Amino acid sequence: MANAGIPRRAPLTARAAGLVACHECGRVHPLGFTTCLRCGAALSSRDPFSLQKVWAWWLVGLMVYIPANLYPMLVTTSLGKTSENTLLGGVIELVHIGSYGVAGIVFFASIMIPIGKMFAIPYLAIKVARPDSRSAHLRHWLFEVVEFIGRWSMVDVFVVAILSSLVQLGGVVSIKPGFAALCFALSVAFTMLAAISFDSRLIWDADKGNAE
Amino acid sequence: MTLPDLPQMDVDPPNPSMFRNLSVVWLVPLLALLISFGVAWKSYSDRGVLITITLPDAAGVTARDTVLKFREVVIGNVESVRFAPDFKNVVVSARIDRTVADILPADAEFWVVQPNVSASGVTGLSTVLSGVYIEGAFIPTSGSTARNFLGLPTPPMVRPGREGTTITLRSDDGSHLPKGGPVLFHGIEVGRLDVPRLSTDGDSALVEAFINAPYDKFLTTATRFWNTSGFSVKLGPDGINMSVASLGSLLNGGVAFDTTFTGGQAIAGETVFTLFPDETAARQSIYTKIGDNALAMAVIFDGSVNGLQAGAPVEYLGLRVGQVTGISAFIDTDAAGKDTVKVRAAIEVDPQALGLDADTGEDETLSFLQDAVAKGMRARLTTTSLFSSALKIELVDLPDEPATVLTKDDDDIPILPSVASNLPDFTATAEGVFKRINALPIEDVMDHAVSLMASIEAVASSDGVQKTPDALVKLLNDAQALVNSEDTQALPGEIRGVVDGLNKILADLQQQQAVNKLVSVLENADKTASDLANASKDFPALVADLRDVAGKAKALKAEDLIASATQVLDTANALIGTDAAKALPADLSQALAEIQAALQELREGGAVANTNAALAAAKDAANAVSAATGDLPKITSDIEDVIAKANALVASYGPNSAFNTKTLDLLRELQAAAKAITQLAKSIERKPNSLLIGR
Incomplete structure (x- = not known):
């Protein structure tokens, strides 16, 4: 083990090694290159605007998440009577009619996950600025989870889209997506953008700074 | 292996300019914020105006679901339903379109539309499925600020703004x-x-x-x-x-x-x-409406006014000039201190109907009536029609009445003097009329008609009449024998001439058939002729009776009509049944016997002068018969006239009533009888001698 004698320190980063990897094709260049020799993409050791992008997308996602919860998700018209269901209202209704399993899934996918993301993303961004080495591993894991799970939040939107295209029986029953469906889809999209914008290498830097 | 000692890369120090460090991504939340504010502002500015509608009850009205409509277009919806502070009403808060709120006048009407099924139709059927809605109706008035409205418990008859x-x-x-x-x-x-x-x-x-x-x-x-x-x-x-x-x-x-x-x-x-x-x-009610300038008056009647009602007409010269507005009784104390109950009918008289100008004032109308009363105008009760017991007040001009003037009572209401009415007429109610019609001796009339026809037939078919021709033949044979006899031929020229004349007459008689032959022959025919003349005297009477009947029928006196008809038939019956008529055949036979005797005498010579006289008398008799039969067509036409009039009378009762049917049947019988009489008369006219000879 060549490194066995090296005292414990933060993991070596490309930047610390004086290298920069191309984000697009992965070719490693020495620091100082601004364009990739292989694919011509712009090279940057750290995205200087990463956190700004995260905060901006997160803010927009949060903004549209509010109407997504206040406005009706589904507009059901049955025999001339129109009922509107918000996200939480739908869950409560499901509980009332005894479909606890479905209620749990909807609650988890439509409420828990988005709200969790809403907290997780700022947490990660804040921790970059105020590093805390003890949670470095947790933050990496959290980032992975947020990035992976973001797309699954779209399940709710898909349900609405499928229902409203299938249940169109004229005056008997018809389901239309409410305003909240649009907002929710946007919210999911924006939080995913926020997650993608997060430059996970910043977590390393923060750890390193913390270790030094 | 040690890490290569790589030169430390100079990392650009952070740009001191804060704005240059900002990512363009910040534009996204900025944009979202702008859009949010825009939407918020728009939804705020588009937000409806809150109005409240106070309703007696909120049948079916639910918050959010119930909409407000104007001309079937949704203008807003109900936000909340709550009680009024005193719990006597329900206050419905609704948010309505701002543009509508600006033109909503304070007197706008709102009501809850519910399904309603009644005899005159089904309304609000759409609300069965969709639930009730609140309908509004108003005349758009710009710049309105009214926000609280009183709802109607039921839909209004007329919606504001409806033409x-x-x-x-x-x-x-x-x-x-x-x-x-x-x-x-x-x-x-x-x-x-x-x-x-x-x-x-x-x-x-x-x-x-x-x-x-x-x-x-x-x-x-x-x-x-x-x-x-x-x-x-x-x-x-x-x-x-x-x-x-x-x-x-x-x-x-x-x-x-x-x-x-x-x-x-x-x-x-x-x-x-x-x-x-x-x-x-x-x-x-062809008079124009009782105008505002109608003159209120009163008429006081002494007797019963049973049948007079408020609203009954007041007529003058058959035209309605006003109406009775009320009837009351009061106690009148006369000079002797005796109390009598009198009836006071309040009437109002329309000046326009009296021929005055439509805007004539009460004073002018009053003075007009004062003049009229001075000239003899009086109020009188009469029945409205033959078939009604309802009474009306008739203003009549009776110049012979003792002079009086229009007075005024304590309340300054003019009192129109009244005269006693034609009370017996009061009993002429429809019921009475029908009773009388029921009591009409229709069967008797028919019996009489039948017996008349039977009598006529009996006369025509009696043995005596039938026997007459035989006797006549014998007579003629005798006459011929007489003429042919030598004695006769040997008669002096004058007599021969007479006999020639007789011969000629006989030939004429043969041509014209029996009667002339008869009447031209004999002295005893004179008796027959006078009988006939007596009979014919009755014919004009019959005609007169029938005319009388016609006249009475015209006057609608059905009872008298039938009575007269009966009488006519009786008379006709009597005529046919007179001894004279019955005796006719016998007389004829006797006459023929006498003729035979006379011829015998002639044959025996002499008495030619008698023959001449007999011829003259026979001619007279024939003329009388002719005149009598000449009246027959007239009788017939008169009967037909009667029937036509009676028919018209009955037709005026309207078709298909039982009464009509019966009356028509009766009249048809009468018509048939009349036709039979006409036919008889025609055949008598055609063959006048048939009366005498029965053929």
Whole structure:
């Protein structure tokens, strides 16, 4: 083990090694290159605007998440009577009619996950600025989870889209997506953008700074 | 292995400019913020205006779901339903379109539309599925700031802004005036009734009626309204009249109107029409409406006014000039201190109907009537028609009445002097008429007619009449023998000439058949002839009787008509049955015997002078018969005339009543009898001698 004698320190980063990897094709260049020799993409050791992008997308996602919860998700018209269901209202209704399993899934996918993301993303961004080495591993894991799970939040939107295209029986029953469906889809999209914008290498830097 | 000692890369120090460090991504939340604010502002500015509607109850109204509509277009929806502070009403808060709120006047009407099924139709059916909604109606008024409204418990009859005319109907009885009842014009529903209410003075029911445009242009001062509720069956001089309006009005009641005479003027402003109980009454009220300038008067009657009702007409020269507005009794103490109950009928008289100007004042009308009373105008009770016990007040000019003047009572109401009425006429009710018709001896008449015909037949077929020809042949044979006899031929030239004449007459008689032969022969024919003359004297009487009958029939005196007809038939019967007529054949036989005797005498010579005289007498007799038979066609035509008149009379009772059928049957019998008489008369005319010889 060549490194066995090296005292414990933060993991070596490309930047610390004086290298920069191309984000697009992965070719490693020495620091100082601004364009990739292989694919011509712009090279940057750290995205200087990463956190700004995260905060901006997160803010927009949060903004549209509010109407997504206040406005009706589904507009059901049955025999001339129109009922509107918000996200939480739908869950409560499901509980009332005894479909606890479905209620749990909807609650988890439509409420828990988005709200969790809403907290997780700022947490990660804040921790970059105020590093805390003890949670470095947790933050990496959290980032992975947020990035992976973001797309699954779209399940709710898909349900609405499928229902409203299938249940169109004229005056008997018809389901239309409410305003909240649009907002929710946007919210999911924006939080995913926020997650993608997060430059996970910043977590390393923060750890390193913390270790030094 | 150690890490290569790589030169430390100079990392650009952070740009001191804060803005240059900002990512363009910040534009996204900025944009989202702008959009949010824009949407928020727009939804705030578009947000409806909150109004409150106070309703007696909120049947079916639910927050958020119930919408407000104006002309069937949604203008907002209910936000909340709560009680009024005193819990007597329900306050519905609704948010309505801002543009609508700006034109919503304070008198806008709101009501809850619910499904309603009634005899006159189904309304609000759509609310069965979609739930109730609140309908509003108003005349858009810009710049309105009213926000609190009083809702109606039921839909209004007339929605504000609806084209049409509202009129008021005045009726004595509001029980057949349901809310929402139809107003029909020529059977077409053109309007609706509102809820009937009592007039402020409490003496009539008033109901507002709304006539939709463009039908309201048919409303003129000549328009009359009447009640069409249910169906009415009337028996009157016009016969039986049954009328049924639409099913809706049958169940629900309703009114109809029509223009009853030409020359009405368009109505203007609030107009009160009198609602007549039926179409007939409405159409008969050809006088214009009792105007505001109608003169209130009173008439005092001593006797019973049973049959006189409020609303009964006051007529002058057969024209309606006013009506009775009320009847009351009072105790009159005369000079001797004796109390008598008298009846006071309050009437109102329309100056226009009297021929005065439509805007004549009360004073002028009064002075006109004062003059009229001074000249003998009096009020009198009469029946409205033969078939009605209802009374009306008739103003009559009786110049012979003791002079009097128009007085005024304590209340300053002019008292029109009255005269005693033709009370026996009061009994001429329809019932009485029918009783009398029932009591008519129709069977007797028919019996008489039958027996008349039987008598005529008996005369015609009697043995004596039948025997006559044999005797006649014998007579002629004898006469021939006489003429041919030598004795006769040996007669002096004068006698021969006479006999020649006789021969010629006989030849004529042979040509013209028996009667002339008979009458030209014998002295005893004189007796026969005089009998016939007696008989013929009765014919003019018969004619006169029939004329009398005709005249009486014209005067509608059915009873007398039948009596007279009976009498006529009796007379005819008597005529046929007279001894003279019955004795006729016997007389003829006797006459023939005598002729034979006379011929015998002739044969024996002499008595030619007698023959001459006999011939003259026989000619006279023949003339008398001729004159008598000449009257027969006239009798026939008179009978036919009677029947035609009676027919017309009966036809006026209207078709198909049992009474008519029976009467018509009777008249047909009479007609048949008359035809038989005519035929008899015609055959007598054609063969006058048949009376004598029975053929």
